[in-house]
Amino acid sequence: MLKCASCGGDNPEDNRFCDECGSPLAVTCSDCGASIRAGKLFCGQCGAPVPPSHADPGAAPVESVGLRWVSVLFVDLVGFTSWSEGQDPADVREVLSGYFEVARSVVAAHGGRLEKFIGDAVMAVWGADVAHADDAQRAVRAGLEVVSGVAAFGVSRDLELVARGGVVTGEVAAWAVEGEGLVSGDRVNTAARVQSTAAPGQVLVDEATHQATRDVVEFSDAGWFEVKGKAVPLHLWRAVRAVGLRGGAATGTLVEAPLVGRVRELGLIKELFSATVEDARPRVVLASGGQGVGKSRLVGEFVTYLDGLAFRVFWHEGRCASYGSVAFGAWAQMVRQRFQLAxxxxxxxxxxxxxxxxPGWVPDEDERRFVAIRLGLLLGTI
Structure with a gap:
C-alpha cells in the first residue's frame, strides 16, 4: 500500500493520487528505495526509470515480467554537444538522424532491442524479451560496429564523428507496457557509466561481459576505474575486435562435472566420425534442442575426444547466427580459422x-588456382 504524505491515508499500489484527499502520491524507487514524487520520469537518487503507470497518468497498464539476465549497450557521440552549438539546427538533426539509423540497423542486425535515445546517446538491450546464449557477444559486436559505422558515416558527411560505447552484463528488473519491454537496475546505470569512461572510439565492457565473450572477441585490459555510484572500482576491458578464431584452446579451462544423460549421443557421434575416417565419406550430424539442454557440452566432449587421438584432426567452427546470417558465413568463418585470419x-x-x-594443402598448381579463386570469392577479396 502507498501512504499519502498529506493525510496519511492508505492507497493501492497503482494509485497516483490519494483516494482520501486527492493529493499526488510519491512512489518508491525499485532500485535504491528512494522516494519519487508523482509525475517524475526518473529517480533523483540513482537515475532509474519510473514505471510508466506512475510517470504518466494516461500510461497503459504495466505488466511485471520479473528479473532478466541481459547485456546492456550504451553508445554516445564524443564532443557532439559542443560541435552542434554553432551549427544550423537542420544540419544537427540530419547528422543525428543518420547516426540513429546506423545504431538502429546494427542493433537490429544483431538481434537486440533499441531501448531509447537520450540526446546523442543510444541504449540497447539483449536478453530482455528472448534470451540467447550469445547475448553478450551480440552486444559487444554491435557496440564495435556502431562505433565503426558512425566513423564511416562521418567520413561520408565530411565530418569527424567519433563514438564510444560500454557493455555491461547482469540481472535487471523488467516489465512490459503493451508488449514493449523496459528494463531498469544497477546494470543499466553501470552501463551508462562504463560508456562515459571509454575513450573516443573505444568500447569498454565489464568483467561479466568479458568472461562471456573472451573466446570470440579480442580484448585488451583497460584497468581498474573509479565509477560514479559504485563503492568499489570496476575492472574494465577494451573490446578490440571480433575474431574468427576462438582465441585459445578448443576446450575451456574450467573444471566441468561428468557428462550425464548424453552418453548414447556422444557414442553415436564417435561412431560416425570413425566411419568417416575409414571410408573418407562426409557425414552430417545435427544436434537440435532448446537452450540449456547440453548441445554445447556434447560438442565440447567430442572435441576433448578428438584431442586424445593419435592422428591429427583439424577442427573448425562456424556460426550461423539466429538473428541473420550471410550466405556461406559459417563456411567463411571456418576458412578464416584454417588461414588464421581475423x-x-x-x-x-x-x-x-x-x-x-x-600450397601446403593443395600441391597441384592447377587445382590450387581453382581453389584460390573460390576462396577469394568466399572471403571477399574478389
Whole structure:
C-alpha cells in the first residue's frame, strides 16, 4: 500500500493520487528505495526509470515480467554537444538522424532491442524479451560496429564523428507496457557509466561481459576505474575486435562435472566420425534442442575426444547466427580459422595468407588456382 504524505491515508499500489484527499502520491524507487514524487520520469537518487503507470497518468497498464539476465549497450557521440552549438539546427538533426539509423540497423542486425535515445546517446538491450546464449557477444559486436559505422558515416558527411560505447552484463528488473519491454537496475546505470569512461572510439565492457565473450572477441585490459555510484572500482576491458578464431584452446579451462544423460549421443557421434575416417565419406550430424539442454557440452566432449587421438584432426567452427546470417558465413568463418585470419582482416592480408599457405594443402598448381579463386570469392577479396 502507498501512504499519502498529506493525510496519511492508505492507497493501492497503482494509485497516483490519494483516494482520501486527492493529493499526488510519491512512489518508491525499485532500485535504491528512494522516494519519487508523482509525475517524475526518473529517480533523483540513482537515475532509474519510473514505471510508466506512475510517470504518466494516461500510461497503459504495466505488466511485471520479473528479473532478466541481459547485456546492456550504451553508445554516445564524443564532443557532439559542443560541435552542434554553432551549427544550423537542420544540419544537427540530419547528422543525428543518420547516426540513429546506423545504431538502429546494427542493433537490429544483431538481434537486440533499441531501448531509447537520450540526446546523442543510444541504449540497447539483449536478453530482455528472448534470451540467447550469445547475448553478450551480440552486444559487444554491435557496440564495435556502431562505433565503426558512425566513423564511416562521418567520413561520408565530411565530418569527424567519433563514438564510444560500454557493455555491461547482469540481472535487471523488467516489465512490459503493451508488449514493449523496459528494463531498469544497477546494470543499466553501470552501463551508462562504463560508456562515459571509454575513450573516443573505444568500447569498454565489464568483467561479466568479458568472461562471456573472451573466446570470440579480442580484448585488451583497460584497468581498474573509479565509477560514479559504485563503492568499489570496476575492472574494465577494451573490446578490440571480433575474431574468427576462438582465441585459445578448443576446450575451456574450467573444471566441468561428468557428462550425464548424453552418453548414447556422444557414442553415436564417435561412431560416425570413425566411419568417416575409414571410408573418407562426409557425414552430417545435427544436434537440435532448446537452450540449456547440453548441445554445447556434447560438442565440447567430442572435441576433448578428438584431442586424445593419435592422428591429427583439424577442427573448425562456424556460426550461423539466429538473428541473420550471410550466405556461406559459417563456411567463411571456418576458412578464416584454417588461414588464421581475423573476421575483419584486410584484403591484402587474406591474399597473402592464401598465397603462402594454400600450397601446403593443395600441391597441384592447377587445382590450387581453382581453389584460390573460390576462396577469394568466399572471403571477399574478389
Amino acid at each position: 573476421e575483419n582482416a584486410p584484403k591484402e592480408q587474406i591474399t597473402a595468407a592464401l598465397t603462402d599457405m594454400l
